[in-house]
Amino acid sequence: MNTSEMKSKHKLLKDYSYELGEIEKGYTNRTLYVNLSNNEIKEKPVTQFMKDKFIGGKGFGLKLLWDATKPQTKWDDPENEIIISPGPIGGITQYAGAGKSLVVSLSPLTDIVIDSNVGGYFGPFLKFAGFDALEIQGKAEKDVIVIIDGKEGVVRIEEAPEEAVDSHILAEQLTDMYAKSENKKNFVSVVSAGLAAENSNIGVLNFSFYDKKRKKVRLKQAGRGGIGSVLRNKKIKAIVAIADGIKPNNVVDLDAIKECGARFNKEMRELDDDQCRMKKEGTAHLVEIMDDYDLLPTKNFKYGSHKDIMNIHSSVWRSKFTQNVFDGCWIGCTMSCAKAVDGFELKTGPYKGDKVIVDGPEYETVGGLGSNCGIFDADHIIEANFYCDTYGIDTISFGTLTAFLMECYEAGIINKEITGGLELTFGNKDAAIELMHQMARGEDFGVIAGLGIRKMKKYFAEKYGADINFMNDIGMENKGLEYSQYVSKESLAQQGGYAMTNKGPQHDEAWLIFMDMVNKQIPTFEDKAEALHYFPMFRTWFGLMGLCKLPWNDVEPVNNAETDEPAKVPEHVANYITIFNAVTGLNIDKKEMIRQSERVYNFQRTFNIRRGYGLRKHDAQPYRAAGPVTIEEYESRSERYDKQLLENIDVNPEGKSTEEKVAILRKYKEDMYEQLLDAVYQRRGWTQNGVPKISHLKDIGMDLPEVLEIVEPLQ
Amino acid sequence: MKKITVNDNILKWEENMNINVILQRMNYTFRMLVVKVDGKLVKKNDYNSTIVYPDSDVKVIHLISGG
Numbered sequence: 001m002n003t004s005e006m007k008s009k010h011k012l013l014k015d016y017s018y019e020l021g022e023i024e025k026g027y028t029n030r031t032l033y034v035n036l037s038n039n040e041i042k043e044k045p046v047t048q049f050m051k052d053k054f055i056g057g058k059g060f061g062l063k064l065l066w067d068a069t070k071p072q073t074k075w076d077d078p079e080n081e082i083i084i085s086p087g088p089i090g091g092i093t094q095y096a097g098a099g100k101s102l103v104v105s106l107s108p109l110t111d112i113v114i115d116s117n118v119g120g121y122f123g124p125f126l127k128f129a130g131f132d133a134l135e136i137q138g139k140a141e142k143d144v145i146v147i148i149d150g151k152e153g154v155v156r157i158e159e160a161p162e163e164a165v166d167s168h169i170l171a172e173q174l175t176d177m178y179a180k181s182e183n184k185k186n187f188v189s190v191v192s193a194g195l196a197a198e199n200s201n202i203g204v205l206n207f208s209f210y211d212k213k214r215k216k217v218r219l220k221q222a223g224r225g226g227i228g229s230v231l232r233n234k235k236i237k238a239i240v241a242i243a244d245g246i247k248p249n250n251v252v253d254l255d256a257i258k259e260c261g262a263r264f265n266k267e268m269r270e271l272d273d274d275q276c277r278m279k280k281e282g283t284a285h286l287v288e289i290m291d292d293y294d295l296l297p298t299k300n301f302k303y304g305s306h307k308d309i310m311n312i313h314s315s316v317w318r319s320k321f322t323q324n325v326f327d328g329c330w331i332g333c334t335m336s337c338a339k340a341v342d343g344f345e346l347k348t349g350p351y352k353g354d355k356v357i358v359d360g361p362e363y364e365t366v367g368g369l370g371s372n373c374g375i376f377d378a379d380h381i382i383e384a385n386f387y388c389d390t391y392g393i394d395t396i397s398f399g400t401l402t403a404f405l406m407e408c409y410e411a412g413i414i415n416k417e418i419t420g421g422l423e424l425t426f427g428n429k430d431a432a433i434e435l436m437h438q439m440a441r442g443e444d445f446g447v448i449a450g451l452g453i454r455k456m457k458k459y460f461a462e463k464y465g466a467d468i469n470f471m472n473d474i475g476m477e478n479k480g481l482e483y484s485q486y487v488s489k490e491s492l493a494q495q496g497g498y499a500m501t502n503k504g505p506q507h508d509e510a511w512l513i514f515m516d517m518v519n520k521q522i523p524t525f526e527d528k529a530e531a532l533h534y535f536p537m538f539r540t541w542f543g544l545m546g547l548c549k550l551p552w553n554d555v556e557p558v559n560n561a562e563t564d565e566p567a568k569v570p571e572h573v574a575n576y577i578t579i580f581n582a583v584t585g586l587n588i589d590k591k592e593m594i595r596q597s598e599r600v601y602n603f604q605r606t607f608n609i610r611r612g613y614g615l616r617k618h619d620a621q622p623y624r625a626a627g628p629v630t631i632e633e634y635e636s637r638s639e640r641y642d643k644q645l646l647e648n649i650d651v652n653p654e655g656k657s658t659e660e661k662v663a664i665l666r667k668y669k670e671d672m673y674e675q676l677l678d679a680v681y682q683r684r685g686w687t688q689n690g691v692p693k694i695s696h697l698k699d700i701g702m703d704l705p706e707v708l709e710i711v712e713p714l715q
Numbered sequence: 716m717k718k719i720t721v722n723d724n725i726l727k728w729e730e731n732m733n734i735n736v737i738l739q740r741m742n743y744t745f746r747m748l749v750v751k752v753d754g755k756l757v758k759k760n761d762y763n764s765t766i767v768y769p770d771s772d773v774k775v776i777h778l779i780s781g782g
């Protein structure tokens with residue numbers, strides 16, 4: 001069926017016309033609300049209060065979700081929402097990385113708020129269409145698409161029975177359908193998920209952009225926390241934004257933004273080849289570096305390096321990625337790191353034999369689908385990357401949960417009978433990809449795997465009497481979210497950077513391993529607490545703005561080393577402040593930048609508390625994140641651990657069995673983590689139970705009545 | 716044994732030990748580094764020509780990337 005025939009099968013459920021309006025100083029000053037249960041569509045004003053306290057992006061998402069849900073709302077209740085917001089800087093084209101969208105929802109994995117940052121053109125197009133955020137609530141009866149037509153000023157809900165569900169086909173179909181001609185395809189962006197998102201809790205949203213050079217639709221992922229599963233639960237096949245060209249943000253001082261952009265672009269031109277090679281390798285440049293520092297998760301985070309690293313080395317990815325093409329996931333991003341493999345022939349699954357474009361793999365995907373599962377095969381990683389994307393599941397969660405299953409299999413917790421014949425041993429790539437296909441088909445053991453680690457632990461304990469303590473030690477999840485792909489055992493600060501996050505262990509709040517483990521720059525608890533205050537707050541700011549984090553520190557000015565605090569990249573921080581002020585006409589400084597984030601960060605913590613989480617006990621980590629759980633793990637690095645016993649605990653390892661040494665080290669490491677929690681909570685202005693103090697909320701200007709109502713009884 | 720300190724780790728000193736040799740010995744393969752010897756910044760172009768003497772305190776600050 002061609003796309004015109006498909007379109008003819010659409011049934012219009014609702015259309016809503018609106019005035020297109022202009023963007024003023026980064027804001028359109030309204031949001032769009034769509035309810036799929038009753039087909040209501042309306043505009044809501046963005047108040048000055050909202051801008052002052054929540055800024056935009058993730059801040060707007062949190063505020064709208066708080067207002068729309070009750071503390072008891074579950075992820076699959078109609079009341080839950082998906083909110084997409086680009087932030088005030090989002091959509092400018094004069095500085096790299098300014099096209100990100102922030103997506104917020106209640107997560108099926110964690111039962112708390114999840115936020116995910118994603119490229120592609122949807123966020124800017126939503127803003128060009130006239131909205132600072134899109135808020136979707138309710139559930140449709142049959143599969144629908146929501147179309148936001150920023151050319152005509154119309155929003156439509158249509159039943160769409162014929163289109164595919166898998167993203168690589170669906171995004172092409174809808175781009176064809178809604179672009180008036182080939183040269184207008186780059187003004188259509190599609191948000192979609194896929195078949196496995198329907199049948200699991202680890203669904204992603206794919207945000208598309210049309211790559212004019214390749215004449216192909218590209219997909220970027222809002223990966224974490226299962227928002228794609230929420231999308232499909234609402235029976236949304238896709239959300240489409242259509243733009244009428246690139247609209248200016250009507251900023252206050254365009255020249256100031258251009259000046260920052262020109263300086264940054266020069267850095268990329270002159271320094272990238274010697275620094276991170278983002279234009280050639282993307283984040284995959286990190287693979288062997290992480291291996292060299294014993295940080296690349298291998299076999300469910302047991303180890304940090306592997307002898308077969310050369311098979312997945314960055315030079316392999318460089319040779320697989322198409323070179324010398326613009327790979328920015330938004331216009332003007334000269335970092336251009338959204339690398340792709342072209343013409344990849346699939347060997348398995350429903351699209352076997354097709355030649356496809358594969359977006360990535362990025363570092364996290366190589367770690368998750370590869371090394372962490374003991375698989376060192378580049379073509380398998382590309383194939384699994386493709387299927388994760390088109391099926392709409394998170395490469396990080398899929399990788400980490402598969403690694404968990406493989407360890408459970410090898411430890412005898414599960415077996416072939418339980419897995420329905422899948423031999424889930426480390427390194428078995430055929431079993432890993434079949435598990436993924438099962439998830440997409442909603443069949444067999446794939447359905448169990450799709451529950452995520454936290455629910456699987458409970459299931460295995462209840463159904464098969466598996467040892468819950470052991471599974472809690474090796475199951476790499478915190479708050480219900482699977483860990484991203486870094487070994488944190490030797491960095492106490494990074495253990496906090498993972499497990500003290502608001503949404504769960506994703507490294508986008510803080511990546512402190514080098515500072516802590518290698519540089520030894522933050523030796524005391526106070527130093528670590530300071531880092532665990534500054535970096536999460538600073539990095540939250542990207543999510544308020546619609547910015548990508550990578551241009552902040554994946555290229556650095558030539559004189560960065562000579563500055564006071566090179567780790568913060570002061571010149572780039574100054575660029576961001578200049579750009580924010582130039583867009584909005586406000587006049588913030590470094591301090592106010594952190595304050596803006598602190599308000600939203602504390603609001604999110606309070607949101608978790610309101611839902612029955614967000615306390616100290618929820619910041620606990622699996623022991624695998626801190627130290628060796630098993631004998632083989634200890635013995636693989638016995639020199640290191642013996643030294644730690646001797647130097648840190650004053651215990652002579654000689655004459656002790658490995659079991660004894662594991663136990664002594666564990667007690668020490670667990671105690672260190674508790675002390676870290678104390679220090680970080682104090683620095684963040686929280687009680688020792690992790691609750692924001694009223695005095696602190698007053699200090700940062702976030703003592704809103706609804707927030708105080710939650711925290712007051714817990715002071 | 717003559718020694719130097721690199722990021723608080725003790726490293727055996729060698730004759731004509733320059734910064735590149737130290738990076739090799741420590742297996743510091745990351746490219747975004749700030750190197751200081753006894754508090755003095757050493758620029759990348761000078762890694763080969765900067766000879767380090769016994770008891771030097773070398774800091775090899777790895778900046779954050781990826782993540």
Ligand code: SF4
Nearest residue numbers: 097329333335337548
């Ligand atoms: S740096 Fe990479 S991920 Fe970030 S906006 Fe640019 S192309 Fe996209």
